[in-house]
Amino acid sequence: MAQSEHIAVGVAGATGYAGQELMRLLARHPRARLTAAMGSSASSPHRSLPGLAHLWDGAIVPLDVDLLARDTDAVFLALPEDASADVVPALLERGRRVFDLSGAYRLRDSTQRAHWYPKVAAMPDGSTYGLTEQCRAELPAARLVACPGCYPTPAVLALAPLARAGLIAGDIVIDAKSGVSGAGKKPTERTHFSECHGSVSAYGIFAHRHGAEIEQELGRPVTFVPHLVPLDRGILETIYVRLPAGAGDGAIEAVYREAYASSPFVRLTGADLPTVKQVAWTNFCDIGWKVDAASGRAVIVACIDNLLKGAAGQAVQSFNVAFGFDERTGLWQ
Numbered sequence: 443m444a445q446s447e448h449i450a451v452g453v454a455g456a457t458g459y460a461g462q463e464l465m466r467l468l469a470r471h472p473r474a475r476l477t478a479a480m481g482s483s484a485s486s487p488h489r490s491l492p493g494l495a496h497l498w499d500g501a502i503v504p505l506d507v508d509l510l511a512r513d514t515d516a517v518f519l520a521l522p523e524d525a526s527a528d529v530v531p532a533l534l535e536r537g538r539r540v541f542d543l544s545g546a547y548r549l550r551d552s553t554q555r556a557h558w559y560p561k562v563a564a565m566p567d568g569s570t571y572g573l574t575e576q577c578r579a580e581l582p583a584a585r586l587v588a589c590p591g592c593y594p595t596p597a598v599l600a601l602a603p604l605a606r607a608g609l610i611a612g613d614i615v616i617d618a619k620s621g622v623s624g625a626g627k628k629p630t631e632r633t634h635f636s637e638c639h640g641s642v643s644a645y646g647i648f649a650h651r652h653g654a655e656i657e658q659e660l661g662r663p664v665t666f667v668p669h670l671v672p673l674d675r676g677i678l679e680t681i682y683v684r685l686p687a688g689a690g691d692g693a694i695e696a697v698y699r700e701a702y703a704s705s706p707f708v709r710l711t712g713a714d715l716p717t718v719k720q721v722a723w724t725n726f727c728d729i730g731w732k733v734d735a736a737s738g739r740a741v742i743v744a745c746i747d748n749l750l751k752g753a754a755g756q757a758v759q760s761f762n763v764a765f766g767f768d769e770r771t772g773l774w775q
């Protein structure tokens with residue numbers, strides 16, 4: 443591919459929360475040309491996206507895998523996982539490169555996958571778990587990029603470097619809070635405005651598929667407790683760990699600085715703890731921390747925008763690396 447060429451890209455699930463963010467990013471991406479945007483079933487009528495008027499004025503057409511493959515080099519899937527499980531093999535067979543935002547292809551262990559994503563019996567060759575900061579070397583050859591879940595993204599970015607460096611001595615507790623867009627656009631009894639406005643609730647304790655994903659990436663158990671908070675977007679995770687004897691604030695900082703020296707979207711805030719407001723509408727993951735040297739306890743706080751670094755932004759970041767563009771292309775705004 444000549445450097446000046448554009449990549450023809452398509453989005454399936456373009457009418458959803460994550461899909462609309464993809465459309466917003468890809469419509470302005472200087473190296474991508476949006477050639478297909480699809481909604482749900484074959485029976486849904488052609489639609490427009492009023493929120494993207496003047497940025498992208500095309501029509502959303504019903505999902506059609508042949509059409510999607512015909513008009514594109516790369517495809518972004520922002521579909522429910524069962525729909526992704528159906529569509530991915532067909533796209534790969536047709537030689538398209540796929541960036542899947544669903545969880546369908548994230549879990550490598552077949553037992554875990556059978557439990558959480560039973561429609562996916564086998565992982566296709568050339569699949570990569572697409573946390574960009576840890577898979578840059580694999581992306582140029584990847585056929586299928588399984589973009590990480592929104593909760594696992596800040597958790598793994600915050601914990602993986604510390605785990606690799608031997609800086610976690612005991613249990614890991616991840617107290618995670620998400621805005622309601624994390625659950626997609628269709629309200630349920632739990633996510634309905636009148637249920638979540640003015641309230642905070644814990645859910646999915648010991649029973650959330652993102653717990654399995656975090657454990658896969660860290661190679662150790664975690665206690666992961668998600669909460670729903672009355673925000674439209676954003677995730678904040680407060681993470682509790684114990685450090686080995688003698689390790690302190692300086693060790694954490696040195697490990698993070700080395701791990702993320704070449705990572706434009708990870709911002710290390712140290713004792714100046716991050717907030718959701720600072721990362722909303724951006725592709726940044728902000729990580730701050732405090733250490734109680736006397737007891738060896740550390741608390742790490744990590745924040746993202748679930749629809750950008752936790753979904754569409756990270757997918758575009760991985761697309762950039764996969765196609766040899768600057769990682770920030772179309773995201774540095």
Ligand SMILES: NC(=O)c1ccc[n+]([C@@H]2O[C@H](COP(=O)([O-])OP(=O)(O)OC[C@H]3O[C@@H](n4cnc5c(N)ncnc54)[C@H](OP(=O)(O)O)[C@@H]3O)[C@@H](O)[C@H]2O)c1
Nearest residue numbers: 455457458459460481482520521525544624626627748753
């Ligand atoms: N929301 C987040 O923060 C987030 C973060 C990371 C990953 N994800 C993952 O990204 C995917 C999309 O999430 P979302 O929150 O954007 O969901 P969403 O708002 O509910 O949107 C779902 C999209 O998929 C389409 N769709 C629904 N059922 C379908 C089917 N059976 N076949 C084909 N298309 C179908 C919908 O089309 P219609 O409009 O025509 O119904 C819509 O475009 C999910 O797998 C989710 O787990 C979401």
